[in-house]
Amino acid sequence: MGINVLLVEDDPSLANAILEGLSDQNIKCEIVSTVANAIQAVRDRRPDAVILDLMLSGDNGLDVLKAVRAQRDPTPVLILTALGSLENRVAGLNEGADDYLVKPFEMPELIARITAITRRNNRIEGSTLTYGPLLLDLTTRRVFRDGKELKLSPTETSLIELFIRHENQVLTRKMLCHQLWETNWEGETNVIEVHINRLRSKLERGFEQPLIHTIRGRGYMLSESEPKSRTESLEPLDSDESNKPTKIE
Amino acid sequence: MVLGDEVTTKETEGNLLGQSRMRYWGxxxxxxxxxxxxxxxxxxxxxxxxxxxxxxxxxxxxxxxxxxxxxxxxxxxxxxxxxxxxxxxxxxxxxxxxxxxxxxxxxxxxxxxxxxxxxxxxxxxxxxxxxxxxxxxxxxxxxxxxxxxxxxxxxxxxxxxxxxxxxxxxxxxxxxxxxxxxxxxxxxxxxxxxxxxxxxxxxxxxxxxxxxxxxxxxxxxALSVTDRSQLLGLRGSGDELDSLAGTVNALLARVRSQLQANEDWIANSAHQLRSPLAAITSNVEVVLGRLPEGKSSDMLASVLNECEYLNKLVQQLLLLSEANAVGVKAKRSEIRWDEMIRQSSDFFEALASAKDISLKFDAITDCTVFANPEHLRIVLHNILDNAIKYTPPNGSIEIELTKSPENECTLRVKDTGIGISEVDLARVSRRFFRSDSGRDPATTPRGTGLGLNIVKTIVEGLDGRLQIDSVLGSGTTVRIVLPAIA
CATH class of the missing domain: 3.30.450 (Beta-Lactamase)
Incomplete structure (x- = not known):
């Protein structure tokens, strides 16, 4: 995809996990751990996006955001925070952050959000969303496959919208829950499984090609082709030197 | 059909029922x-x-x-x-x-x-x-x-x-x-x-x-322990009763600050848990993504499951402390409760029909309440989630929203589920209470035991009431009463 991300994070274990997780998706990542280095790196490297941890030892991550926005730099910034309360979220968004993610997060969600904020700037929202044979009319909330209308409930329509917006990406149960509920509440019934199964049966009845795939242990993905198995991505990444982090001190 | 007392009475005030009778006699x-x-x-x-x-x-x-x-x-x-x-x-x-x-x-x-x-x-x-x-x-x-x-x-x-x-x-x-x-x-x-x-x-x-x-x-x-604005009124006469009221107020202040300290402690602990949990989850996820399917990946997947559970727990503990503090009354807006219920009806119907349970949204009256929408969704979701979880196949759940002349909105969720024993009824809304009867661990994700406590905290924070009536074996009726906006 050719995305370059600057990660501002002082926890080496988490930083490394994010770096590795992003490189598995061919997202290049550079790690800095202090506010000063971060401000300099944004200016010098011009990353496509910044992942910013708010709790840096001794420093407030928001200072990076303030400095970047003070220079009228529109680089998308995703805030990573352990403080999940409303005030904290609002404070970050008020300073000009593009998105926030509360720790602990799921890697697929981080990836989905990073791709979303890097795309956001050059994407024009039309009145329809399409993916392969699927078409969602955003104004009438009607869904078609190969021109044939599918009778979906509002919940299912909302789910398919999320899937189309994140085509070929893993959506976790938590992300789906959030889409349905606008809360992180998951409940104790198998809510997501039930809805995905219904959506899948409506989507795929009478058609050969499956569209929604279950990624075991991680979530679901909308894709025209069978998702790559895990082993395939293993080899090239570990040998690919260009994806190794370049650390700035 | 209706048994038991208001959960609030049994719960927070313990055996005050006897005491209050004594107090009356005294x-x-x-x-x-x-x-x-x-x-x-x-x-x-x-x-x-x-x-x-x-x-x-x-x-x-x-x-x-x-x-x-x-x-x-x-x-x-x-x-x-x-x-x-x-x-x-x-x-x-x-x-x-x-x-x-x-x-x-x-x-x-x-x-x-x-x-x-x-x-x-x-x-x-x-x-x-x-x-x-x-x-x-x-x-x-x-x-x-x-x-x-x-x-x-x-x-x-x-x-x-x-x-x-x-x-x-x-x-x-x-x-x-x-x-x-x-x-x-x-x-x-x-x-x-x-x-x-x-x-x-x-x-x-x-x-x-x-x-x-x-x-x-x-x-x-009538005093609420959690609402800091509630104090006994002093008459200004400086007599013994005023001094008693003053003493009670001082005691309240001490209790409240202790409670607040507890909640803060929980919130801080939960926050402290988040960062390492994020590191563990992310590392495991990356490794899991690279491993071929097999025993090792299964083991890592179960580690991830546990992390997810921990995450949920931390999330709910924070929600609880947010609800206990000023949180419930912050970020409120006027919400059409009936519309929220109607909008989510298809969501729950799908869940219910997967278990062959009939879900009836009967009398849903227009009702506007003043609440944080996220909190209200959590309340609704939790109550319906529980009803569906504890109702066996072919059962039914009736959902009713009514407005009383006293200007109160009541959400009534009545199921034909397994019910709650009288002993458990007094404990259901306590933190970490879990009744494992009637839940199939294979199909239902592990609960944290905080759900009803969160509901209760939110509802009471909104000056409402949570009332649970149940008969073991024949069903449970949950009522949530919130003040309506005229």
Missing amino acids: KYTFRVRTAVILTLFILLTALAVGFAFRNVVSILLDNQTNLDLRDDAQEFVEQLESISGTISPERAQAWNRHAATHELHHWFLRVFDKNEVVVWETISVPEAMIANHLSNTEMQEFGNYRFLNRPVYHSSASNKEKPTGWIQLGCSLELVQDSLSQLDRLLLWVFLIVGVLGPIASLFLSAQLLNPLTDLTKQAA
Whole structure:
């Protein structure tokens, strides 16, 4: 995809996990751990996006955001925070952050959000969303496959919208829950499984090609082709030197 | 069908039900005790005052009588000392007139010679009046009469040792006794009236006295421990009740700061857990993504599952502390509760139909409440989630939203599920309570045991009520009552 991300994070274990997780998706990542280095790196490297941890030892991550926005730099910034309360979220968004993610997060969600904020700037929202044979009319909330209308409930329509917006990406149960509920509440019934199964049966009845795939242990993905198995991505990444982090001190 | 008490009563106030009954009785007897003491005091005072008054009157009357008799005796002794020979008819007539008009009732006078033989007496002398022991000059009583004797020494007599005659004069005590018994009757009436009015006045008075205390009790019973703005009102009189209210307020403040410290501790711990949890989850996810399917990846997947559970727990603990603090009342807006329920109906119908449970959204009335939408969704989701989870296949769940004339919105979710035993009912909304009966661990994700506690905290934070009625084996009815916006 050719995305370059600057990660501002002082926890080496988490930083490394994010770096590795992003490189598995061919997202290049550079790690800095202090506010000063971060401000300099944004200016010098011009990353496509910044992942910013708010709790840096001794420093407030928001200072990076303030400095970047003070220079009228529109680089998308995703805030990573352990403080999940409303005030904290609002404070970050008020300073000009593009998105926030509360720790602990799921890697697929981080990836989905990073791709979303890097795309956001050059994407024009039309009145329809399409993916392969699927078409969602955003104004009438009607869904078609190969021109044939599918009778979906509002919940299912909302789910398919999320899937189309994140085509070929893993959506976790938590992300789906959030889409349905606008809360992180998951409940104790198998809510997501039930809805995905219904959506899948409506989507795929009478058609050969499956569209929604279950990624075991991680979530679901909308894709025209069978998702790559895990082993395939293993080899090239570990040998690919260009994806190794370049650390700035 | 309906069993059990309001969860709030059983839950937070523990066995206060018994205590409150006791408190009521205590209040009652205290009032009665005060009234009884007051009544006794009034009656005893009336009795003492009456008794003293009667005695004073009696002593005064007695003294007056005695004084009059002594004065008269002195006067007649002097007259007789100057009379020689017999008593002239004029004098006798004058003395009889004196007797008849004397202010003392039945006043009489007798004159004796030196041999103690009656020489003259007024016609008013009572019959069988004794004449012996004339030498006794003390005040004496005979029958209803009081009398006294005095020796007479004639002015011409040479021997002043031996009296030349005697007089005896006295009067009837009838009038005095009549007056006293009249006074007794009057006092008895007064006492009876005091005896009847006393207890009534005492009850009224003790109620008046205890009114501020009753008010204080009512206020204290309505106090919410978590709402910092709620305090007992001081009347500004600086009396004992004000000092009691002040003490209770200080206690409340201490309890609240302790509670707040606990909640802060939970919130801080949860925050501290998030970063390492994020590191663990992310690392495991990356490794899991690179491993081929097999035993190792299965093991890592279960690590991830546990992380997810921990994450959920941390999330809910934070939500709980947010709801306990000012959070519930922050970020509120007017929400059409009925629309929120209608909008999510298809979401829950799908869940229910997967278990062959029929979900009926019956009477959903227009209802606007003032709440944080995220919190309200959590409440709704949790209650319906529980209903679906604990209702076996082919059961039914009825959802009803009504608005009462008292301007309260009630969401009623009635299921035909497995129900809750009476013992568990008292505990369902406690933190970390989990009843594992009726849940299939294979198909249902592990719960944190915080759900209902969060619901309760949110609902009560919005000045609402959570009420759960249940019969083991036949179903549960959950009611959430929130104040409506007119």
